């Protein structure tokens with residue numbers, strides 16, 4: 001439908017922006033040397049660890065909406081995503097040790113707080129499954145695309161961050177993002193116009209919040 005094409009268009013526009021921010025960030029890490037790298041790594045480990053905990057609660061709300069509003073195999077994919085967050089949190093803890101980040105000492109920065117508040121808003125039962133699953137899809141996809149970009153030919157990612165990039169740039173994660181897209185596509189194709197509009201708004205908001213999240217890793221605000 002025309003509405004879906006709109007989402008595809010917005011995605012390609014904003015994705016460029018997110019990728020641009022990340023690539024600038026990475027090149028500044030390379031130019032500024034070890035200090036900047038440490039700041040960036042500590043940011044990922046500390047702030048993203050907190051984000052992922054909130055993201056798990058968000059996923060639980062998506063799962064709940066799925067059980068209430070949808071039938072079929074969606075549930076298995078969402079449950080799989082939720083289960084993999086357990087591994088992910090362990091990974092963050094291990095990495096935090098490596099960078100000597102004390103997770104108990106970390107407090108959320110402003111952009112992260114705004115992002116977490118946005119995630120919390122999905123616990124409202126009024127927000128539809130279609131809006132929630134579209135939001136879930138774009139959050140994972142932006143993350144995947146950004147890290148996959150870092151390991152593309154010619155993008156000189158520091159070796160210390162290569163593992164991080166490979167984790168989210170992996171073919172398995174890509175596959176998972178694609179299965180989310182299939183669900184979102186199906187829901188959007190069946191949804192009334194006002195729901196599609198809300199999904200679009202949530203989609204654009206995620207891109208804004210992601211840009212804020214990554215910008216704060218260099219500005220510390």
Ligand code: HMH
Pocket residue numbers: 048051052139140143210213
């Ligand atoms: C900032 N966006 C951010 N962190 C994440 N862990 C994800 C998305 C998805 O996993």
